[in-house]
Amino acid sequence: MTCRQGNFFSAAFLFLFASTMLLLAIFQWEYSTKVLQFPVLSGSLLVLCAIWLAIRSFTATEKELDDESELFSEGNRRCSLLKRALWLSALFPLGYVFGFVVGLLSFSFAYTSYHGLPWWQRILTGFLIFAVVYIGFNELLGVPLPIEPMWMRE
Amino acid sequence: MSDLLNGLMSFARWDVLLVLLAAVPVGLVFGVLPGLGGLVALSVLLPLVYGMEPIVGLAFLLASYAVVSTGGSVTAILLGIPGSPSNAATIIDGYVLSRRGRAGYALGAALSSSALGGVIGAVVLFALLPIVRPVVMSFGSPETFFLALLGISYLAMLGGGSPIKGLAAGALGLFLGTFGYQSTTGVPRFWMEIDYLLDGFRLIPLALGMFAIPEIVDLMSGRSIAAKRPDGRQMEITHKQVWLGARASVIRKWVLIRSSVLGVFLGLIPGVGSETAPFVTYGAAKQASKRPYQFGKGSIEGVIGPEGSNNAKDGGALVPTLAFGVPGSSAMVLLIGGFLLLGLQPGPKFLEDNMDMAYGLAFVLVGANLIGALVLLLLAKHLAKITLLPGHMLAPILLTLVVVGAYSTNNNFGDVLFVFIFGAVGIAMKAYGFSRPALLLGFVLAPLLETYLYISLNTYGNWFFLRPICLVLALFIVAGAVMATIKSHKARKEIKAEKAIQQEEGGTPYDMQARKLF
16 A cells, blocks of 8 residues: 555545544434533544545655655565564454463464574563563562463353 | 751651662562553552551652652663553654664663652652642633643644644544543443443553554564664663763753653643643643754654653642642542551641651652662663564563553453554554554543533633633643744754755764764
8 A cells, every 4th residue: 555545544534433423423322412512523623634634645745645654664574564463463362262371472482483583582582471471460469360261260 | 947857857767768769669660561550559559558657658659659650761762662651752752762772872861851850840849838729729620621722732743744643643532532431421422332432442552552562563573673783783782872861861951841840730730640741741842842853753852851741740749639638640549548548638737737747758759769760770771682682572572561561450351452453553553654642642631621621611601711820821822833833944944954964964864963972
């Protein structure tokens, strides 16, 4: 996606999000005026900004839009943005189903192995994660984390 | 004067000093770990003070709380993750400096600004305690509304290269801030039958998603946080860098003093300070800077501004807490709990009977800030080496911190899920140059604006803005906007001139600045 397209789609998303929410609030959920005043103010500001941004995505020069954007670092073919997104999306289900110790440790070992880190770095990473989750948060700070897998929780 | 001396004497006791030395590292750990912050620190530590002598127990709580933001600045600068929400503004320039291999420089500036800001906050506390009543009482709902409006006026300033994108991000933040129960009527808005949304979006998942996830995605490319030299060698992190950073905050003393005083002032007004102050002072520093265009690209003033206010606001927040028993921030509610646990009731009577203890607590604030910053300054060189670790090793560790930090705030998986949802939004915002700090500022200010506007209109009528302090604040807002416009014109001219020099000499203006420094 080019910068210009990205800017236009961002503006379109903002416009659709704010206008849909406001329309639902007025016609579907039927909030009273007192409840709606501030959301309408801020939502209208957002809609106006979105329109301005959409127009600007056509009128600004390519260089201007490029200067504003921040590129993500490129890695080898194992680190494409899509693969990074897939890794991220795996983390929540792993933590939820297998608990924070097993879930996060298995994520760490899978991730570091996939990227070919030396064995000692893989073990060190795993140990640090265990230290943070179990020793640090759970034991020392007493934060009640979901340590056990889902089927063992009460 | 005798109260002040008695306060100093009560602070200089061996047991108070010992407790101070124990509390500072604990507070720093709570600050360094994302998602925990001052509120969690106080709630975990509160039961421990039961049975202690009042000054010892309060010194323990206050010292550990006072250094949380100082610890958070380390995570913000080195890893791009806000240790506590109030450190989010430090990321904007601090993390950029880390990526340039100048983490030591940024840490030095942040830690010394934090410490000096904390000392300024305590000095203001000393000065205000005897005369505080008329100052705080003169701020009603209309004035607080205008303070929030002052914060909103900085939204476009936070927009980096494009003010409209800053405004759009701020508007999105304001809009997201209206989700959940409306504080004045109790009606839940936009909750779409999802129970989690009844309370609206939460600040910590939003801050972690917006700032941490995009940086972690970047690290997943395998690069280390600090850039390598052109010859492929790693940047060296030296004590000299840290020292130069600390010196930078002294050289730019007006940025520091202005930010600290503004931080104290915002902390003073109940309900405004804690998360708002760093963003407002960042905007103010940018507005007053001779080189506003460097903000967001690694300006050291962009680190000094928010960090100067971060600890200073605690001094301000203590004023209404001690003087009226009205908590100056959410964490101060727990501190009041500590007072009650120790058999004390903060308020006007407390100041009458225990002025020496109030001064003693101000000394604790000074001591904790100085010790906390000193400990981290000594460790900074070693801490900054984190930025040299490979990204593939750091990414799973940081993701763990983010997941656990988000969960531990409310013990709710919904918070973890929303970290990733906001993370996706943050990635898009970073990619297309929308200001993430502006979104966070809008989100924090939305409930304040709405609530105080509602109360002001109902209590003072449509002409509430004609109150004298409101008019003064309105004047500040207008003058700020005019100054910003004039400065941006000047800045554009300077950019052109610098680009011309850059083309002649080769290298970016920052490279040239770095060559001068190192």
